[in-house]
Amino acid sequence: MFLKFTKEQRIGFFLLFAIIIALQLIYFFADFSSVSQNDSDKQQWLALQTKVDSLKLLKSNEKQTIYLFNPNFISDYKGYKLGMSVEEIDRLLAFRKQNKFVNSAKEFQAVTKVSDSLLNAIAPFFKFPDWVNHRRGDNEYENFSNKTFVKKEKIVIIDINQATQEDLIKINGIGEAISLRILTQKEKLGVFVSMEQMKEVWGLSPEVILSLNKHFAITKLPDLNKIDINNASLKELSMFFYFKNNLARQIVKYRSMNGDFKNIEDLIKINDFPVDKAKYISLYLSF
Template sequence: MIYFFADFSFKTGEYPDKQKWLSLQSQVDSMKIDDSRKLPKLYLFNPNFITDYKGYKLGMSVEQIDRLLVFRKKNKYVNSPEEFQNVTKISDSLLNLISPYFKFPDWVNNKKELKEYKKRPYIDFSKNEKIVLIDINQATKEDLVKIYGIGEAISVRILKQKETLGGFVSMEQMQDIWGLSPEVIENLITHFKVLAVPRFKKIEVNNASLRELSQFHYFRYALAKEIVTYRSMNGNIKNIEDLTKIKGFPVDKANIIGLYLDFN
């Protein structure tokens, strides 16, 4: 009988190649994690008007988005990345990622112009001229550019938004238009109103396809998908209150959104 003796004890240091491989694998795993957290392609945007879907895509939690919505309900605006973080409580790392894309109105960055603006808010209107309210849905580009702070680009943006929606149902919708400061919106409200709800084709919530729902300005794809899922599991959606139960629905805009929908 022959006996063989072998020493099966070994030290990790005796296999440098294995250690090197493990180290490289760890780096690869780390890179995969970082890659999975990359933000979608971003363009400049006003952080005051982040929607639920936009916030989700940016990496914000539901609680962080809700804090911003509650803040905005008070008709308040953040005017810097620091204020945005104070309100939402997002992390420093997320703030560093998204704040370079923040675009605040010019008046925020130019206090001198703001002071001049406060002195003459209605520069294009005579002091003695009686203000005649115009239906915002009947307003022309020429009507809009008379408001101090609205140039040709923003007036076209307002008219395009009206066309997309089929018409405005509330002056609150001016807050959804990029580039309008609170002061300019206040001036708009002084001269324009929704004197009559326009006639437009309402969206049939219970019959519309996922694509049709996702094309609605206030829904987008993620929320439209949630609506279709809710509809298939619970039957027809009876009213706007049913929609507010759905994850991601912008509750603060429920009254406005409801006017664009048909629940039959």
């Protein structure tokens, strides 16, 4: 018995077979590698993005490291990073422009007016010079000492022109090298006429000079072979410690054009004369 299909059914069967054949052809001849490649690239980018996100999370959780610093030298940017306001930073900068220094966290707060909470947060990172810490330590020690039993050492003043290297080394902060510089300076000058001349010795800090002044002095002005400023030759003037060649030439020139110098006030009229040292330079001269 034969199956009998209508015309519409036969057309339907034909279209179905055509679709099946077309799908088979697409399967065998179409290239799906680009799709798989795109999927692979997408997976790599997703993995990379996950790694980036994890690094960002670690960075956000990372605490900022603060190193020890001297609060006297806080810049605008440093102060901003520490949490200081513009006004607080400006107060510190104005204070420093006066050539002043804060030497403790308490002084820092008094100058800048920072809050107690901010001071407690940043003060542990303050680092002051060693001599400041030593001074503070000495003061703290004195507060707990019984001054009734403290015997003050009697200081014997020594004439700085009679001091030996052993005498100088006894001062805290003066070693063999600096003591030799002081003695060499004395040889160049002949003698010291003022303790102010200690400031001219390279390597002596203000604190050491202060200590020197407590133990040494000009007890008696020694006899000097004074320079006759109105008759000394150019060579003789150039050999004087405070008169370099150029200044010596100007002295001779001024003397020839204006006559004799009557006092130190006439000398300081010359260009480049060390006016700040005139008081004790005059002690080496005769008019």
